[in-house]
Amino acid sequence: MGLIFDEPLNPQCLSIDLKMIAKSHSLRCDAKQAQDRFLKFDAFINSIESFEVGDVLPNPIIKGIQPSYIEEINVSGVPVVNTLAIQNMQINVSDCRFITEEDFDSIDEERKCRQNDILLTVDGGTSIGKAVLFSLEGDFTIDSHVSILRPVGIKPVVLVYLLASPMGQIQFKRAESGASGQTAVTEEDIRRFRFPLVNLNALEKEVNKMDKMKKQVEFQKSKLDSDLATAWLNFNDKLAGK
Known part of the structure; x- marks a missing residue:
């Protein structure tokens, strides 16, 4: 429930956590639900218009x-x-x-x-x-x-x-x-x-940009891997006295 077991139980903290759990469709009470990164996401997504994947x-x-x-x-x-x-x-x-x-x-x-x-x-x-x-x-x-x-x-x-x-x-x-x-x-x-x-047309344009960037990065990674493999072969040849 987001509590540290070696600290005294704080009734106020317990009340806050139970309220948070009640808002969850799954009613999960595992500690990670209260992690700061998740609470920050909640605060952000609750502050704007959003849609659910469903x-x-x-x-x-x-x-x-x-x-x-x-x-x-x-x-x-x-x-x-x-x-x-x-x-x-x-x-x-x-x-x-x-x-x-x-x-x-x-x-x-x-x-x-x-x-x-x-x-x-x-x-x-x-x-x-x-x-x-x-x-x-x-x-x-x-x-x-x-x-x-x-x-x-x-x-x-x-x-x-x-x-x-x-x-x-x-x-x-x-x-x-x-x-x-x-x-x-x-x-x-x-x-x-x-x-x-957000506007779907604008989002599609951003996706296209990301897709192009991703392909460019993958090409560069492939070339770097090839260059590294060649460098190792050359290194090995030198060790073999070639």
Whole structure:
């Protein structure tokens, strides 16, 4: 409840904390709910016009199921997007595991990835809160640690950037609950994430700017990694007397 156990119980502090807990839809009373960073976010978001993620999600969030993976090597199949495969707002197909075509055909259509779906990691400790816009060709599905969001009234890429932003990430940190290393966020939590209500056209322009900047930074990182690898090879050649 936000109290330090080795200090005397302060009834006034207890009253304040209980009021705060009562305002939470989850009625959670874990200590982190009273952390300064979360209270500052509350003060900010309560001071402006805002909207909830649930306002743009008229349909239920689709959670994946745990698939039966192909264990044989060099056997083709359908990729399953997992938490490892979602990195830096991209999908690394090389980190996907695979299921048979027959298993894919038996999956509900809602769990089959579509263009412009938002894939979001919803459990697994530090893996929580990674969002990506699905734009790959071919058949894909998701595992039980990933969910699909299909927003209406806002471009999916905009919601991806909102969820990935510091303002989105602090809400994931606040909402996650469960045993250490096995924490998760619920659909009810995600639907109540709040963001400033701003002009969507202006927001889309900012997202486009961020997307371009992100791609430039990734290109520069790739070049630096390549340059470093070359430098190590040269260093190794010198050691070998070449």
